Amino acid sequence: MSEGATASDSPFIQGRNARLYGKPRERCPYAEGTQDRTAWLQAYDEAADDRAEQDTGTTDPQTAPKP
Numbered sequence: 002m003s004e005g006a007t008a009s010d011s012p013f014i015q016g017r018n019a020r021l022y023g024k025p026r027e028r029c030p031y032a033e034g035t036q037d038r039t040a041w042l043q044a045y046d047e048a049a050d051d052r053a054e055q056d057t058g059t060t061d062p063q064t065a066p067k068p
Contacts, residue, residue, distance in 0.1 A: 012037040016044030 009015075012031060019028065019041075026045055031038035 012040040013044040016041035017048045021046035022044045 009018075016029070020026075026042070029041050029045070031041055033052055
């Protein structure tokens with residue numbers, strides 16, 4: 002990360018946030034074949050998995066908090 006950059010500047014965080022805020026996957030701002038694009042798309046897709054778990058209530062029973 003460059004000097005003065007924050008975690009929210011990273012392509013990974015940007016991709017995750019794009020998914021969470023309802024932006025389409027096709028809006029990835031990074032060029033085809035770059036590491037930044039790979040990170041953005043990975044985070045976007047992983048955020049979808051996280052949302053599915055939250056929406057359906059499925060969690061790992063070993064890590065779920067006890068009621």
